[in-house]
Amino acid sequence: MKFIDEAKIDIQAGNGGNGCVSFRREKFVPKGGPDGGDGGNGGSVYLIGKKGLGTLYDLKVQPHYKAGRGAHGKGKKMIGKKGKDVYIHVPLGVVLINGDRILGEILTHDQILLAAKGGKGGRGNYHFLTFTNQSPRYSEEGKEGEKKTLKIILKLISDIGLVGLPNSGKSTLLNAITNAQPKIGDYPFTTLNPNLGVLKDDFKNIVIADMPGIIKGAHNGKGLGLQFLRHIERTNVIVLVIDISVSHPLDQYKCLLNEFKKYSDALLNKPRIVVFNKIDLLDTIPDYNLPEKIFYISALKGTNIEQLINSLCK
Ligand SMILES: Nc1nc2c(ncn2[C@@H]2O[C@H](COP(=O)(O)OP(=O)(O)OP(=O)(O)O)[C@@H](O)[C@H]2O)c(=O)[nH]1
Ligand SMILES: [Mg+2]
Known part of the structure; x- marks a missing residue:
């Protein structure tokens, strides 16, 4: 429907x-x-x-x-x-x-x-x-x-929201850690509406929402943005999904936080973790220093997914 x-x-x-x-x-x-x-x-x-x-x-x-x-x-x-x-x-x-x-x-x-x-x-x-x-x-x-x-x-109710720029691998990650089977594509804005999934192997039934990609200006309604920032408001934890394979991955991090800040303080102050995705495309993995808890994963290959799931279950 x-x-x-x-x-x-x-x-x-x-x-x-x-x-x-x-x-x-x-x-x-x-x-x-x-x-x-x-x-x-x-x-x-x-x-x-x-x-x-x-x-x-x-x-x-x-x-x-x-x-x-x-x-x-x-x-x-x-x-x-x-x-x-x-x-x-x-x-x-x-x-x-x-x-x-x-x-x-x-x-x-x-x-x-x-x-x-x-x-x-x-x-x-x-x-x-x-x-x-x-x-x-x-x-x-x-x-x-x-x-x-x-x-x-x-405003969808979910425990965890996957948020990131288009093509960063949010839907691939949702597919890897939940029962959901969202559409995945190698082009931006594959996901047009939020997808919900329940975390695998977890008795608490943690609901995870995969959001459409967010771009600069989302808080003003650019891209699919504003409409979907609303759905993140109710999550307990935000997972920022960042494509580490592109140049200057931290620009994505800054862009997302900037959009949150312009949307509402409540969104900016929500607990969050940072997931650097697509490490399979790199020879050496950098070690970033951010205030959030960081995971380096490959949603596609399943690398370090276990640790991420364990952390989300806590
Ligand atoms: N190599 C590699 N490719 C990945 C990984 N995760 C996702 N991809 C690829 O990246 C592309 C985008 O993946 P999606 O999961 O659709 O990305 P998304 O963030 O949901 O994108 P939107 O819905 O457009 O915002 C696809 O071609 C995926 O196969 C990964 O860990 N490694
Ligand atoms: Mg998607």
């Missing part, structure tokens, strides 16, 4: 049913009191997190949701039936935005978030019985249900 990480939906909760005006009519009771029942509450619209989902594709295809209206009250104090609720299934990691307000986010399976509240049912006329008015001909109308246009964005 197509990877979509942003969608706009129109949601409408149900109106409440009207309260009823009615009077008791019984044999031998000439003047019965008021007995109009309350209207039912309108149905609400909820979002519910579903673990297996990984895209907002469904919301893009079907952007309109409407909950049921409450039924009107009836005589004999009968309450109108409540309107049917609507549950919209969303992947874990979505953020709900209404205008410039964040309404909430969904991070766990079956987590429910109220997105639009149903209108309250109106009260029937028996509520308005007073000493001075024994036969109230008044009842309340049901309230309108909330109506909203919501922006929904998906």
Whole structure:
């Protein structure tokens, strides 16, 4: 299914049913009191997190949701039936935005978030019985249900994010250390959408995300950049994947940190490790001095992959 990480939906909760005006009519009771029942509450619209989902594709295809209206009250104090609720299934990691307000986010399976509240049912006329008015001909109308246009964005939830310039070998590394089988190619921007995989031989089910390549200016939306920096925000650890076989490999390191810095401090301050990839193409391996923990690997040949996995498991 197509990877979509942003969608706009129109949601409408149900109106409440009207309260009823009615009077008791019984044999031998000439003047019965008021007995109009309350209207039912309108149905609400909820979002519910579903673990297996990984895209907002469904919301893009079907952007309109409407909950049921409450039924009107009836005589004999009968309450109108409540309107049917609507549950919209969303992947874990979505953020709900209404205008410039964040309404909430969904991070766990079956987590429910109220997105639009149903209108309250109106009260029937028996509520308005007073000493001075024994036969109230008044009842309340049901309230309108909330109506909203919501922006929904998906920020993938993964423990570790593989980040690097195009062609540095991120997807090859994901393929080497997880169950995922991403597309690999000897040209830039092979990966157009994030790929997720679960770390091999690990009982903790560590999820690793392979991101599309990042280029200079990504924070401004250059390349595929900005859209995907968002997905790195939620990872616990960032793995910078750097192609060591090109001249001046450290330029990649500087470029990536620069993009992080311009995007947000939060991204820049996330724990990270540095992986120099493609050492099989070198005769001698340099020894760089960086503040991060460093690994020298060949994702293609599997060199030093074990050590990297062990470190990621910790
Ligand atoms: N020699 C060698 N080649 C590698 C290694 N890792 C990846 N490659 C090659 O580098 C090219 C790019 O690999 P990918 O894994 O697609 O790179 P990527 O970082 O995912 O690229 P984008 O998705 O475009 O950002 C492919 O031709 C890989 O076979 C390695 O350790 N050694
Ligand atoms: Mg790739």
